[in-house]
Amino acid sequence: MIACLRPLSALILAGLLTACATSSNSGLGELPRTPNASIEQLLQQASQSKPEEAALLRLSAADLAYQQKDLARSTAILGQIPLESLKPAQQVFASTLNAELALARSKPKAALQALQHPSMQHLSELPVTQQVRTQRAKAQALAADGQVLAAAKERIYFAPLLEGPAVIENQEKIWTLVSSLPVDQLQPSANEDDLSGWLTLARITKTSPTLQQQQASIESWQQQNPEHPAAKHLPAALEKLKTLSQQPLTRIALLLPQQGQLANVARALQDGFLAAHFQAQQAGQNPPSIKLYDSTQVRSLDDFYRQAQADGVELVVGPLEKPLVKQLASREQLPITTLALNYSDNSQEGPAQL
Template structure:
């Protein structure tokens, strides 16, 4: 033993040296639950070495975050020098910073925090920290509208999870996949994600409820071991449980006389064109009955006639007053998809769905687009009257909910007043070097083409040619008038897919017979086609509120009040032409 002792000492020393240079020692330890208060930890940090002080501050930041004190957490993290921490602690601190950024509504800042080089060693950390960091990344990607990347992150995280967190993650994957446009539902190198994407695509391709149910079952048979086949996401489970009642008979209720006869014809022709296209593709055996709302004496007479004819669904009326009367009823004898909206706040019967080209939808679109583009302070200029007031209020509410500030607002008066109105909104000062307020990021505009043509030149005259302008579709005449478009140079606006894509097959078919479908009237043709799209899917939208239909008047969803809401693509006027803008991330 005496002779072996030196050898044992040498081995022990070698073992210590190996441990000191092992991956675990270079990785560092994660903060533990401290026994001291946040203030005590911060006090200790003041009297400690720089490395120890950084660790104490990290523990204090985590404790403060757990207690819900986000401001204090941010203050502590700003004092933290990540370079003084080891990789595990850097990952912990960066994850905490990302959580804080998400709580503050800043997903891009969160994603930046999660780019720290230390994350290359995330797989070496304890399982709970791996899960925490990965799920924060998934949440940040989703908040930043990177839905496919968020789904991929959750698919990769799934094997780490169990229990309720696994179930929540499973449902979140489907929520993300089902929100993707079809062009993103392509094969992926990850077979599990590929299966999810194929499921999303097969559900989107199917038209009617019965077709969707068959498509889901067919996918399950082809992918029996996929996580979604072993446990179908809850929305798809609901879809399978819905009783398939094929829609075979519709009444289209529109006026043939009066001030709405022209818009009604465009709606009717768009609806029937979509029906003929479906028939040509052998996708329907639907019977359509045409009713004239200008010749029906009462609501009761309407539904009595529909019952005699065997109608299952009424689409219409278009007249707002008639929609108000329907909304006043406690119940309706048949499901009805009105082509206009009742008054805001009016509680409608459960059988009444409402769909229209609501300007309020576009005002909300402007708010979301401007916010996504990084703007935070707005001024608003809208058409004078009830319509303009409603649009301005919808923008104000949505903008403030996002966290934006509406600095000032006005209604467009007579042309001779416009220069003075814009000068007041911009607080323009006179003198040798006129100046305007600098605390405004953009102008929200809801105006006619003629009004909008005056706004942009006036902004140039008022030393505000660099002020971005975001507008509703109402300024776009679709006239292909280059002179008019030049007066609107640089203005961004929301518009229907129908008017932004002249290559749409249905639009091309309709324009051959009705050339005016390529003008601003095209929005009504698109709405008619989308009423046809919605008709067999109303029960699906009720059962699956997150369902989004890609229509020709916009991307369509159903809100809790059973009103169809539209999201629209974006374009801008550039050199006398219309330039399609990329979707926001």
């Protein structure tokens, strides 16, 4: 293949560069994009090209390797490109790809460091597709680093740039983030209307004594905030709650860690549930009974769900630990509707019951 490429190098180079770059305003330089060529073809052509053209081709090759999940090769190719010799647009592209590679290796701090490159000051001047890609990587890095509120803010910030299915997908991720925050962090911000709306909605779901009262509060919030994205399209988890509120529940399971690093957080959640249950009883209502399960003692989710079914559980609230949430998200079906109290870093949608 290489021998065949050489006689046509000039023609191929012209075609590759046309497919490989998008023009940019001012002096920011060209943005690479993956052309209809193999990694080998791109690298071969780069070896015969001038430095600036070669950098574009190598960036495209590194990106193509990343898209093909060949992380080692993508990293190696990217390492051959001197970042400081690139134009600003290319530096943004390379830094974003570097962050994505770091995330793929579960190194969120390295990803955030990559996204602090000075070229990021030009991000708003680049095509929307690049803006979204870079900001999505930042949101993922913040979430993976435990900066949940900051990750939600980042997703809210670039939400207006999205269209089609990506809009709803991003909203679901915003909800997953804000709903995982403890109640004391769900304080509305006067200067950030969209964020305040999300935080208020999350607070409602955590502080309502019963599912029926929760549903009434959600509907009231929607009426008061008709233009909020979540009011127009309620998160899937809240749609499930709406269905649950219309069904008589007799027993709810709290699947929380009773020991370990998350025990204090779990105890606060548990106390909140029990207090709401007591308030509902005092008000003359008949709330479902609550059964406690220690998630640190769960060795098999299948065994847990079998036991919960035997105990008559109709709704599981929890778990809180990310590894368990990740296991749930990887399943196609769950035997009992489950409201997880944390988010999974996985990109999969998860079972319908989660």
